[in-house]
Amino acid sequence: MKRLRAPAEAADIDHAGEIIAAAGAHLEARVVGQRQLRESLLLALLTGGHILLESAPGLAKTTAAATLAEAIDGTFSRIQCTPDLMPSDIIGSQVYDARAAAFSTRLGPVHANIVLLDEINRAGAKTQSAMLEAMQEKQVTIGGERFELPRPFLVLATQNPLEHEGTYRLPEAQLDRFMFKEVLDYPSPEEEKEILRRVDAGVFDSPAPQARISRDDVKRLVDCARSVYIDPALTDYLVRLVQVTRHPHGVLHPALAAAIDCGASPRASIAMTAGARALALVRGRAFAIPEDVKAIAHRVLRHRIVLGFEADADGLTTDTVVDALLTTVPTP
Known part of the structure; x- marks a missing residue:
C-alpha cells in the first residue's frame, strides 16, 4: 500500500x-x-x-x-x-x-x-x-x-x-x-x-537577467x-462543483442547466485539487482553503464545459455557468 x-x-x-x-x-x-x-x-x-x-x-x-x-x-x-x-x-x-x-x-x-x-x-x-x-x-x-x-x-x-x-x-x-x-x-x-x-x-532588448x-x-x-494538506470537506466541495456541471438540473437556474450539453471530466477534479494545493503554497500556506478552489475554478472549468448552440444566441458563456456554480454550491 x-x-x-x-x-x-x-x-x-x-x-x-x-x-x-x-x-x-x-x-x-x-x-x-x-x-x-x-x-x-x-x-x-x-x-x-x-x-x-x-x-x-x-x-x-x-x-x-x-x-x-x-x-x-x-x-x-x-x-x-x-x-x-x-x-x-x-x-x-x-x-x-x-x-x-x-x-x-x-x-x-x-x-x-x-x-x-x-x-x-x-x-x-x-x-x-x-x-x-x-x-x-x-x-x-x-x-x-x-x-x-x-x-x-x-x-x-x-x-x-x-x-x-x-x-x-x-x-x-x-x-x-x-x-x-x-x-x-x-x-x-x-x-x-x-x-x-x-x-x-530598452528593457526588452537587453539580455535577460540571470536565472x-x-x-x-x-x-x-x-x-x-x-x-499541501486538503481537508476532506474541501475535496467534497470541489467534487460537488464538477458534479453539478454534469447534472445541473435542480441545482442551477433552468435556463443555465438546459444550456449545458456536456460537463467536466474527472480531470477537472484532479486539476482543481492540484491547483488548489499549488495556489496555497504560492500564498504561503501548508493547507488549501475554499478561496483557493474558487480562485482557480474558472481557469479549470471554462474549457471543459460544453454549451449548446442556443447558449451562444442567448449570450451565455461557460464563465457564466462557473459564476452560477460558485454562487449556488454551498461553501464548506
Whole structure:
C-alpha cells in the first residue's frame, strides 16, 4: 500500500516561498501586468499542467513563456502552427544517413522545458493529436522508440478568438489535457504606459537577467506542493462543483442547466485539487482553503464545459455557468 505524503512543514513552506518569490520577480521584470497569467504559469510549473491562452495578438504571451524558461534556467521552444505543419515537425523524425547506411533520430522542438504552440487551432487534427502523448505522458514515440521529454515540461498553447478563417476546432479530448484556460485582456492605461517606458528604456532588448532558480528548485517546489494538506470537506466541495456541471438540473437556474450539453471530466477534479494545493503554497500556506478552489475554478472549468448552440444566441458563456456554480454550491 502506498504511503501518504507527509504534510508540508513550516520550513519547507518558507523555503518554497523564497523560490516562488524569485521566479515571480523574474516574470514581473519582463511581463507588465497580466497578474493572473503570471500566477497561472507558476501554478502550472508546480503541478506539471499545461495552459491554453486565448487572446488578441500582442498581449505578451510569447514573452511570458520565454521569460518563464529563463527564470528556471530551462530551454524554450516556439512552434508556429500552420495548416501544413506535420506531426514530425513537432515531435521529430528518423533521418537516413547515407554515409552510415542507417537511420538516426532527429528530435523536434517539443523537446524543451517550455513549449509555446502559437495559434494551435491553425494546425490540422493529425498534428494536434501528435501533442496528446507529449502532454499527457511526457514522452513521444519516434520510429517505435520512446523518448522522455525534459522535466519540467510545460506547454502553453495560444489561439486567437478574432480570426476563424483557416482554423480547426480543438477537440474536447485535447482541450481536456490543458489544466487551465486563460483568457487575456488588454492592459490598463497605466500598464500600457509602463510598457512604453520599458520599450524606450530598452528593457526588452537587453539580455535577460540571470536565472533566479534552478530546475532542482522546481522539483522541490513540485514535491512541496503535493504535500499541501486538503481537508476532506474541501475535496467534497470541489467534487460537488464538477458534479453539478454534469447534472445541473435542480441545482442551477433552468435556463443555465438546459444550456449545458456536456460537463467536466474527472480531470477537472484532479486539476482543481492540484491547483488548489499549488495556489496555497504560492500564498504561503501548508493547507488549501475554499478561496483557493474558487480562485482557480474558472481557469479549470471554462474549457471543459460544453454549451449548446442556443447558449451562444442567448449570450451565455461557460464563465457564466462557473459564476452560477460558485454562487449556488454551498461553501464548506
